[in-house]
Amino acid sequence: MKALGPGFLISVGYMDPGNWGTNLAAGAGFGYQLLWVILVSNIVAIFLQIASSKLGIATGKDLAQLVREQFPRPIVNCFAATSVIAIMATDLAEIVGGALGFQILFGIPLVLGAILTGIIVMGLLGLSRWGFRKIEYIIIGFVSIIGLAYVYETALLHPDWGGVGFHVIVPQLSTGSVLVAVGILGATVMPHNVFLHSYLSHQRLSGPEASLAERRKVLQLSKIDTIAALNVAFFVNAAMLVVAGAVFYHHVNADNLDLQTAYVTLIPVLGVFAGIAFGVGLLASGLSSSMTGTLAGQVVLQGFLNKPVAVWIWRIITLIPALVVTAMGVSSVQILVISQVVLSLQLPFTIVAVIVLSCRRDLLGEFTNPRYLTTIHILLALMVTALNVWLIFSYLPL
DSSP states (O other): OTTHHHHHHHHHHGGGGGHHHHHHHHHHHHHHTTHHHOOOOOOOOHHHHHHHHHHHHHSSOOOHHHHHHHSSSHHHHHHHHHHHHHHHHHHHHHHHHHHHHHHHHHHHHHHHHHHHHHHHHHHHGGGGOOOHHHHHHHHHHHHHHHHHHHHHHHHOOOOOOEEEEEEEEOOOGGGGHHHHHHHHHHHOOHHHHHHHHHHHHHSSSSSSTTOHHHHHHHHHHHHHHHHHHHHHHHHHHHHHHHHHHHHHHTTTTTTGOOOHHHHHHHHHOOOOHHHHHHHHHHHHHHHHHHHHHHHHHHHHHHHTTOOOOOOHHHHHHHHHHHHHHHHHHHOHHHHHHHHHHHHHHHHHHHHHHHHHHHHHHHGGGGOOOOHHHHHHHHHHHHHHHHHHHHHHHHHHHH
């Protein structure tokens, strides 16, 4: 059972503060209309995370290492730069989310909360010296807290379940909702999770000389682990949007809504304990996702630089922008949504790299993707790219 666990580390990135921001914006602005985007994003995520995991298990190397070794230098440099920017955007959202959690629960100023988030995350990551399983247990605990918070809030509501079911399976998208829809995609399918999963999966092998039978078994368990964990993330994300749609849609101005305002607005509608649950869940989300974001940043730097990188270096690199942004007083939802759009714009590069490498029989041997699976991956890449092109033409002056 040691192969189980990476999926739940990855899943916390699918419930990070970026998801809170995009789901809040989607529910407050468009009701349940964008629930189908969460479902589609989850399906894309499952395919992509399994492909990433397979790369690690088959080759014994992570995605950053494989890109550095298998692609021309100009492509590697471009890939490294965009990946680092995307992961910095991830960490920005996660640190801000943790700071907001401290502010909501304890009244701590955002800048101090961001520093506190960074310190606590480094302390929790330090437990890995006594075994990485301890980090997994902590992450699973945080995931449970986030899930329970939204189970509690959903139980207090009486949403239109027929409308919820309709919007889960019937796609609807307008020009006004495209930015938030692409933000949901960026918040759900995240490049840093793809890099991290390829690293975590091959750590489950007994060693570089692991047998073919062992690799097959670890891959099978990894698929089960990934599907189970990401389906938990889907239901939590859907619950976030349902709560936001039921409480805020047609009742508040979505353009002026941020996470602090959402907390204040929840209390008179659902009660004090619902507000506390919101704050506790957000804090758990910020701390846990910042842990996995820090690990992913370290993995990417090590892979592209081909040398060890201390985890505290990446923590400092990403903490500085978060401190600057929080000190400027920028709207939390605006920060979170735009940061997730940055991730979505980088995502096609990551998907193409995974597709190309997964077709290399000289690298993967019998784990090489069959044609039908490659076709599915290509279609998903085209869909993600099309959404990003729509975003660019809709919101950038051309």
